[in-house]
Amino acid sequence: MSDLVAIVYQTEAKAEKVRQRLLRLQKEYLISLGDAVIAVKTDSGNIKLNQLVNTTAIGAATGSFWGLLIGIIFLNPIIGVALGAASGALGGALTDFGIDDAFMKELSTTLEPGNAALFVLIKNMTADKVLKEIKDAGGIVLKTSLDETKEQILRDALAKAAQPLTGEQPQGAASS
Template identity: 75%
Template sequence: MSDLIVIVYPTEAKAEEVRERLFELQKQYLITLSDAVIATKNDAGKIKLNQLVNTTAAGAVSGSFWGLLVGVLFLNPLLGVAVGAASGALGGAMSDFGINDAFMKELSGSLQPGNGALFVLVKEMTADKVLKEIAGFGGVVLKTSLDETKEQALRDALQKASAAPAS
């Protein structure tokens, strides 16, 4: 079972810095991520999701390949590529991997413009080591599916980092 963790940072750049650190920790086998998305809200109130995988582009590439293959069989490869790319892009745009986009947009509605919310779907992690690595970045826990003791440990570690510059 995966755990969802959402942490709000003062800027999108800070959220991206934490996401990059989590990727480094994944290379060290301290955490296994299913998804890691950064959500931001602009001054007009529009929510933007910075996802790892652009499913529309991936679908278009895959569709182009299969369209070319089918097109060669029917002696019209250009038409096959065009139809394949269009159908692949449509299929990619309609698919949703990892964290549900509608859920992220709804939860991000409470963000202040300029803030960055890091949505992380964690399969497995060595909690004490990962927490030690990300605590220094600060942030505020918005939502988690962790049990109460783990969630409180996360909140405490992030709060200490946020309070440290003020003292």
């Protein structure tokens, strides 16, 4: 079973730095990620999701290939590529991979403008080594599906390293 962890950072760049660390740790087999998404609250109050996997682009590429193949069979490869890319992009855009987008947007409404939340879906990990690598980035735990003991260990490690974002926790930051 996977665990969800959402941590708030002062900036999108800081959240991206932590995500890149987690991806490096995944290459070292210390963590296995199901998804890692950064949600940013813009100055206008909108929530922007920076997905790890762009399903629209993957769908368009896959659709183009199959469209080309079918187009060659029916002697019209250009139309086949165009139709394949369009249908693949549409299918990719409608696919929700990993963490539910609506859930992330709803939780991110509590962020201050300019802050970013890193949502990570963890399949499994070597907790002590992963925590050692990310604790210096700080952050505030927004939400987790970890048990209370593990969640408190995470909160304590991040709190030691970070200066407060705005002096207070975002609304709902204490929920789990």
